[in-house]
Amino acid sequence: AQSVTQLDSHVSVSEGTPVLLRCNYSSSYSPSLFWYVQHPNKGLQLLLKYTSAATLVKGINGFEAEFKKSETSFHLTKPSAHMSDAAEYFCVVSVRGGSQGNLIFGKGTKLSVKP
Amino acid sequence: DVKVTQSSRYLVKRTGEKVFLECVQDMDHENMFWYRQDPGLGLRLIYFSYDVKMKEKGDIPEGYSVSREKKERFSLILESASTNQTSMYLCASSFLRGGNNEQFFGPGTRLTVL
Numbered sequence: 001a002q003s004v005t006q007l008d009s010h011v012s013v014s015e016g017t018p019v020l021l022r023c024n025y026s027s028s029y030s031p032s033l034f035w036y037v038q039h040p041n042k043g044l045q046l047l048l049k050y051t052s053a054a055t056l057v058k059g060i061n062g063f064e065a066e067f068k069k070s071e072t073s074f075h076l077t078k079p080s081a082h083m084s085d086a087a088e089y090f091c092v093v094s095v096r097g098g099s100q101g102n103l104i105f106g107k108g109t110k111l112s113v114k115p
Numbered sequence: 116d117v118k119v120t121q122s123s124r125y126l127v128k129r130t131g132e133k134v135f136l137e138c139v140q141d142m143d144h145e146n147m148f149w150y151r152q153d154p155g156l157g158l159r160l161i162y163f164s165y166d167v168k169m170k171e172k173g174d175i176p177e178g179y180s181v182s183r184e185k186k187e188r189f190s191l192i193l194e195s196a197s198t199n200q201t202s203m204y205l206c207a208s209s210f211l212r213g214g215n216n217e218q219f220f221g222p223g224t225r226l227t228v229l
Contacts (some may be wrong), residue, residue, distance in 0.1 A: 009155070011208075034217065043119070043205060043220035044158075090157060100150075103218060107157040 002027045006106035019078040023091035030095040039087045119221035134193040137208030147189035152203040196227045
């Protein structure tokens with residue numbers, strides 16, 4: 001069975017400092033992994049996705065994530081936080097072997113950015 | 116751009132009422148999904164559909180039903196609303212089967228049941 005764990009429910013950084021949002025996954029198969037972002041009162045938007053190509057994935061707005069099979073991790077990073085990055089971030093793993101096309105969501109990490 | 120629209124941003128209903136939440140996508144996607152989102156619980160799948168008139172239960176289908184009469188439209192129905200169904204409801208769609216296809220989300224409907 002697939003699962004995903006976001007290790008922090010809240011992360012607070014200062015503007016201009018690096019961002020690290022941590023995600024571990026569990027999967028019997030080679031997974032597809034995603035990061036989505038949700039700004040207040042908005043729907044979810046895809047930041048980036050890993051689908052067994054390059055292990056370092058670049059996304060929108062300067063975010064990137066690295067797939068590490070040995071650590072079963074897919075952490076999201078950004079070198080320099082901006083105020084507009086304040087949002088909730090979801091790490092997501094695809095479901096294999098059952099209902100194709102379904103996703104399993106982590107519980108989310110709320111990112112605060114201080115001026 | 117893919118667009119997924121939901122009929123209401125905010126809804127307030129009374130306990131026992133029948134509630135319809137509508138979702139429309141404009142990209143000819145086969146797959147459509149309904150989730151509910153609650154603080155600290157992330158998104159949980161209620162129902163999904165891979166084709167017209169086809170539906171499958173997700174993780175938390177109790178108290179809900181769905182309808183997909185046309186490919187672009189997927190409706191979530193609360194037969195008799197209860198206070199524990201107060202939540203944010205998100206609709207999504209995706210192209211084809213396969214876990215590496217991203218889902219596109221609507222803006223959400225915040226439902227309050229009094």
